[in-house]
Amino acid sequence: MNLIDMQRDLRAWLIGSAADTQERMGASAAIGLTVYQNNYRAQLVGCLQASFPQLLAWLGDELFLKAAITHIDSHPPHAWTLDAYGIDFGKTLKSMFPHNPDVHELAWIEWALSESFVATDAPHVSGEMWHEVDWDNACLSLSPSLRQCVVSTNASDIWSALEDGVAAPESEMLEAPGGLIVWRSGFSCRIKSIDSVEHAALLSLRDDARFSALCDAMVEHLGEEAGIAKAGAFLADWIAGGIVVGVRSE
Amino acid sequence: MFTPPPTFSGYGLGLRKEHYRDFLDTDVPVDFVEVISENFMVDGGQPRHILRQVRERHPVALHGVSMSIGSADGLDRAYLNRLRQLADEIDPLFVSDHLSWSRIDCFNSHNLLPLPYTEEALEVVCRNIAMAQDVLGRSMLLENPSSYIAFDGASMSEWEFLGEMSRRTGCGLLLDINNIFVSSSNHGLDAHAYLRGIPVDRVRQIHLAGHTQGPGILIDTHDQPVCADVWALYAMASSMLGPVATMIERDDAIPPLAELLDELGTAREIGRRQRGVREAA
Numbered sequence: 430m431n432l433i434d435m436q437r438d439l440r441a442w443l444i445g446s447a448a449d450t451q452e453r454m455g456a457s458a459a460i461g462l463t464v465y466q467n468n469y470r471a472q473l474v475g476c477l478q479a480s481f482p483q484l485l486a487w488l489g490d491e492l493f494l495k496a497a498i499t500h501i502d503s504h505p506p507h508a509w510t511l512d513a514y515g516i517d518f519g520k521t522l523k524s525m526f527p528h529n530p531d532v533h534e535l536a537w538i539e540w541a542l543s544e545s546f547v548a549t550d551a552p553h554v555s556g557e558m559w560h561e562v563d564w565d566n567a568c569l570s571l572s573p574s575l576r577q578c579v580v581s582t583n584a585s586d587i588w589s590a591l592e593d594g595v596a597a598p599e600s601e602m603l604e605a606p607g608g609l610i611v612w613r614s615g616f617s618c619r620i621k622s623i624d625s626v627e628h629a630a631l632l633s634l635r636d637d638a639r640f641s642a643l644c645d646a647m648v649e650h651l652g653e654e655a656g657i658a659k660a661g662a663f664l665a666d667w668i669a670g671g672i673v674v675g676v677r678s679e
Numbered sequence: 680m681f682t683p684p685p686t687f688s689g690y691g692l693g694l695r696k697e698h699y700r701d702f703l704d705t706d707v708p709v710d711f712v713e714v715i716s717e718n719f720m721v722d723g724g725q726p727r728h729i730l731r732q733v734r735e736r737h738p739v740a741l742h743g744v745s746m747s748i749g750s751a752d753g754l755d756r757a758y759l760n761r762l763r764q765l766a767d768e769i770d771p772l773f774v775s776d777h778l779s780w781s782r783i784d785c786f787n788s789h790n791l792l793p794l795p796y797t798e799e800a801l802e803v804v805c806r807n808i809a810m811a812q813d814v815l816g817r818s819m820l821l822e823n824p825s826s827y828i829a830f831d832g833a834s835m836s837e838w839e840f841l842g843e844m845s846r847r848t849g850c851g852l853l854l855d856i857n858n859i860f861v862s863s864s865n866h867g868l869d870a871h872a873y874l875r876g877i878p879v880d881r882v883r884q885i886h887l888a889g890h891t892q893g894p895g896i897l898i899d900t901h902d903q904p905v906c907a908d909v910w911a912l913y914a915m916a917s918s919m920l921g922p923v924a925t926m927i928e929r930d931d932a933i934p935p936l937a938e939l940l941d942e943l944g945t946a947r948e949i950g951r952r953q954r955g956v957r958e959a960a
Contacts, residue, residue, distance in 0.1 A: 432799050433751035436783040436792075443788050456829060460896050461827030465940070469790050509745045509758040509782075510717050511789045533720070550723035573722070616725040 443469045444505050458658070467645060471515060473501045479517035481539045483591040484500050489533065496525055512547075515540055531600040534584035534609075541576035541611035542618050548574035551613075551674035559668060562676050568638040570675035574613035577631055581606045614671030621670075624652055630663050631672075640664065682820035683851030683881055687772055689713070690947050691942075694733060697933045702733050708940065709737060711772055713926055716743040719769075720761045734769055740884065740924065741771040745787070748807045748821065749780030749794040759814040766815060772924065775820035775853045776811075777842065778804065782859075795830035796840040801847075808848040820883055821845075822853035825861040825890075825899035837862065838876035838897035841955055845881040852877065854920075855886040855928075856913045857905070861897040874916055885925040885937070887913060887946055902931035904942060910949065918954035925950060 430438070430455070442450035443466055451462055477497045478485055485493045500521040506514050519536045526532045551572045583601050590597040608628025611620050623631075626647075633646040640660070647663075648656030667673040689710025694702060701707055707862065712733060719730050719741075733739065745758065766774055779791040794800045812818055823841060835843070845852055854877065863870035889903025905913075927942045 431751075432749075432797075432803055433783070434793070435795065436751055439792060440783050440786050440788065443790070444786075455831070458828040460894060464827045464896060464898060465790055465792065469788055472789055473807045506789060507785050509755055509787060510720070510780060512717075515788075547721035547724040547726060574724075598828065615722065616728065 439465075470501060471652065472511065473497070473506065476511050476514045477518060480512075480543055481518065483588050484532070484535045484539055486591050487535055487587065487597070496522060499525060512543070515543070529600075530602075531578075531582040531584050531587060534580045534582055535576075535588055537578055537580075537586060538588045538609070538611065538620060541578070542620070545574040545576055545611050545613045545618050548572075548613060551671065554675055559676070563678055564640050565651060566679045567640040567676050568679050569634060569643070569673050570638070570677070571631070571634060572612050572614075572672055572674045574611075574618075575631075575672060576611045577628070578609055579606050579628065580609045580622075580635055585609055585620055588620070610672070612670075612672055619670070626659065627663060630660070640676075681812050681849030683845070683849065683883055684773055684818050684820070685746050686883060686922040687924045689738075689884065689924055690943050690950070691737075691740070691924060692936075692943060693742075693927040693928045693930070694739075695929070695933050698936045698939075699729055700746055701936045702736070703729065703731050706736075707936065709943070711738040711740060711924055711926070713740040713742050713928070716741040716762055716774070717745050720758075720765050724929065732768065738772040739769050739771040740775065740926075741769065742765060742822075743774070743776040744791065744911060745781060745789070746776040746811060747780045747782040747787075748776055748778065748811065749781050749792075749804050750807065751780075754810055755782065756814070759811055763815050766817065773820050773851070773853070774815060774817060774821055775884065777822045777824050778844070779824045791824050793824060793826040793828055793830070794840075796833040796835045796837060797830075798834055801835075801840060801843060804844055805847045808844065808850050812848065812850065818849055818851060820851045820853040822855050822863075822886065823858050825855075825858040825863050825865075825897075827865055827896055827898070831864050836868075836873075836876065842876070842878045842881070845878060850881075851883040852881045853880050853884040853886060854916065854923075855888065856916055857886065857888040857890055857909050858899060858927075860909050861890050861899050864897045870912055871915065874912065879919050879921065882923055883918055885913070885916065885920075885923050886928045887925065887942075888928040888930075899935065900931060901929055904938075905945075910920060910945065911944065914949050914953050917950045918957050 438450050441447040442462060474497045500518055504517055515619055519533050522536050523533050587597045608623040610623055634643055644657055644660045647660040651659055691711035691713060694712040694714045719726050739849045777791050779790045781790055781792060839854060859870050861871050863873055887905045888901045889901040889905055891898045925946050927939050
């Protein structure tokens with residue numbers, strides 16, 4: 430057998446315990462093949478446990494392991510870094526727990542936190558720079574670490590309680606879906622629930638970085654005076670929190 | 680044509696997150712540290728910041744686990760470019776990875792899987808090392824793996840494979856003494872003959888680690904202190920080798936730093952004593 434066929438053969442063994450691989454390798458390889466397969470699966474389980482620690486606490490060891498095994502059986506790893514393995518775990522959870530959005534949303538929070546933790550560093554901006562901006566022509570830069578989604582449950586409260594080691598609240602649906610953002614300020618990852626207006630404002634900024642476009646979007650939602658005031662208030666919060674990290678003239 | 684990187688004589692530790700604070704806040708008595716490259720091949724954030732700070736105090740060796748130098752379908756250029764970017768920033772003592780494979784057809788096992796020691800595999804490995812060294816712009820070190828299966832049809836021993844690989848590509852060798860012990864035990868080889876077969880002038884770094892007894896097989900777990908048999912093998916290696924960078928590699932069940940420094944002290948003492956023996960001879 431040539432090298433590439435041997436490597437495909439071992440891949441088949443790792444993914445699915447292909448019986449013919451063991452036959453080809455001979456009886457003497459049985460223990461060794463098992464060691465490699467155990468290493469492969471244990472490493473992926475360990476990776477998911479490390480990437481989703483509060484989800485593990487929320488589901489419990491047994492249910493989490495069941496979800497991990499389902500994921501490993503259906504999602505062989507592709508990326509060069511093991512840290513990327515959890516990227517599709519949320520999809521597996523949705524298929525396994527279709528009526529438990531708290532589970533998917535907890536997974537989203539933890540994955541967003543891990544991405545945010547190693548996202549590109551935001552440039553350092555001096556406080557004076559903001560006073561010199563021509564706001565009519567200003568384009569805003571969002572933090573590269575910002576992650577944003579719509580949630581329907583109190584998953585962020587559950588996550589915060591689990592993270593703080595206190596009793597988590599019961600899972601419950603929100604009265605209306607809301608926004609959730611995760612970002613990194615300096616080296617600290619932050620999580621914040623936001624209302625639908627702020628969620629829409631951040632989305633509009635992703636589509637069109639101009640501050641004037643943000644003002645237009647807010648005016649459309651809230652009217653002329655309140656819209657402009659809201660855009661200004663959001664901007665002040667985002668700059669203070671490290672969500673908006675730069676500005677340039679158009 | 681590349682040649683092995685310059686020699687470095689000293690004693691170091693693998694930098695693990697449990698000891699970040701020790702390395703940032705105190706003057707840890709090591710000559711170098713080694714980091715897992717992939718942990719720092721990220722876009723930004725605290726890991727890179729910590730590495731930059733540690734680099735201000737200590738030489739850093741980059742040790743990878745994901746290059747998959749034995750992949751029959753070649754290397755991942757995006758991976759190499761990221762590693763190059765990290766190496767350019769850190770100016771590492773060495774860049775190393777394992778004589779193994781982990782990726783085929785976009786599947787990545789994240790396991791250090793064994794290669795058959797055949798001429799075909801040697802050609803694949805040498806082609807991949809040449810590409811890696813070209814992209815990185817520097818010569819690499821390749822580490823002998825622990826292995827749990829052997830292949831029929833091998834045309835050379837592992838040490839012959841390592842020697843020929845180094846000769847053809849100009850890469851240096853990272854000799855993992857524990858891996859020699861584990862693989863020799865698992866495959867019924869003579870560890871002393873293995874060591875005697877290594878081209879000592881190509882060795883630039885030594886790993887010392889612990890292993891675990893599995894069911895009928897030794898497993899390279901890196902979660903134990905270095906055992907007496909491995910220390911004895913290290914003593915033999917020290918009597919043969921010129922200046923090398925020697926380190927304790929612990930990846931699991933990480934003990935307090937003081938415990939690892941004690942182990943490193945043992946390595947220093949054996950290295951000092953055996954160097955005396957070599958010089959006297």
